[in-house]
Amino acid sequence: MPVSETTSSAAIPFHQSVRRSTLEAHQRANHSPFMDALFDGRLAVADYARLVEQYSFVYGALESVSDTLAAHPVAGPFVIDTLRRRDRIAADLDFFRVTDPEPLPSTERYAARIREVADWPAGFVAHHYTRYLGDVAGGQAVAALLPRRYGVTGGGTAFYDFSDLGPVPRFREHYRALLDAAPWDEAERARVVDEVKTAYELNIAMFHDLWDRAEPAAA
Numbered sequence: 001m002p003v004s005e006t007t008s009s010a011a012i013p014f015h016q017s018v019r020r021s022t023l024e025a026h027q028r029a030n031h032s033p034f035m036d037a038l039f040d041g042r043l044a045v046a047d048y049a050r051l052v053e054q055y056s057f058v059y060g061a062l063e064s065v066s067d068t069l070a071a072h073p074v075a076g077p078f079v080i081d082t083l084r085r086r087d088r089i090a091a092d093l094d095f096f097r098v099t100d101p102e103p104l105p106s107t108e109r110y111a112a113r114i115r116e117v118a119d120w121p122a123g124f125v126a127h128h129y130t131r132y133l134g135d136v137a138g139g140q141a142v143a144a145l146l147p148r149r150y151g152v153t154g155g156g157t158a159f160y161d162f163s164d165l166g167p168v169p170r171f172r173e174h175y176r177a178l179l180d181a182a183p184w185d186e187a188e189r190a191r192v193v194d195e196v197k198t199a200y201e202l203n204i205a206m207f208h209d210l211w212d213r214a215e216p217a218a219a
């Protein structure tokens with residue numbers, strides 16, 4: 001019997017196929033001008049605070065959808081309370097004295113898409129994966145950067161504190177096992193991969209908007 005695309009891709013654990021199929025988008029998100037400037041120490045602290053301000057809307061949407069799906073048989077296990085970032089974002093915004101958060105147009109579109117997938121649990125998982133697994137992994141580099149390149153000390157980095165999660169490698173294993181165990185057929189898995197790509201694009205658009213508004217020092 002010829003091996004079809006479907007049967008051959010079924011041999012790869014789903015978490016690996018998500019990661020591989022979205023590597024290119026990850027690279028573009030990671031190297032968007034705003035992120036590159038952030039890593040090079042070329043932004044102002046206010047620009048970083050504006051990113052956290054946007055996160056308040058993204059995680060506000062993610063975590064209100066989390067509330068509605070907490071008991072769902074497939075999406076529910078992904079709703080892990082120690083991942084929740086809303087209170088931490090509020091503490092960081094307080095630290096940076098951002099009192100009246102305003103969403104950028106791209107952030108509004110991102111949050112709207114997250115709310116739209118509230119009735120598509122697999123789509124919610126796609127958005128959940130893109131943000132939280134990324135924060136647990138690459139986010140740690142930002143946490144180290146803030147004091148080193150921007151002199152941010154004594155607060156402002158609560159967002160990246162995942163110490164309540166236990167050892168990160170074990171958490172990542174657990175999360176990947178949840179992805180692999182989700183009872184999605186090949187067509188649904190393909191839709192999840194597409195939604196992860198959409199989530200990356202929504203992030204990239206948000207970084208683009210932030211870059212447009214970055215302080216002159218960044219130019």
Ligand code: HEM
Binds near residue numbers: 019035129133138141
């Ligand atoms: C700020 C610059 C970034 C850096 C330095 C970075 C770095 C990393 C690193 C080192 C990993 C771990 C790879 C591994 O476990 O093998 C990772 C994973 C990940 N990152 Fe990023 N990243 C960045 C930005 C982003 C952004 C903006 C997003 C999404 C909006 C994102 C989403 C992810 C996801 C979902 C994973 C998990 C991949 C998987 O294991 O399935 N990252 N990142």
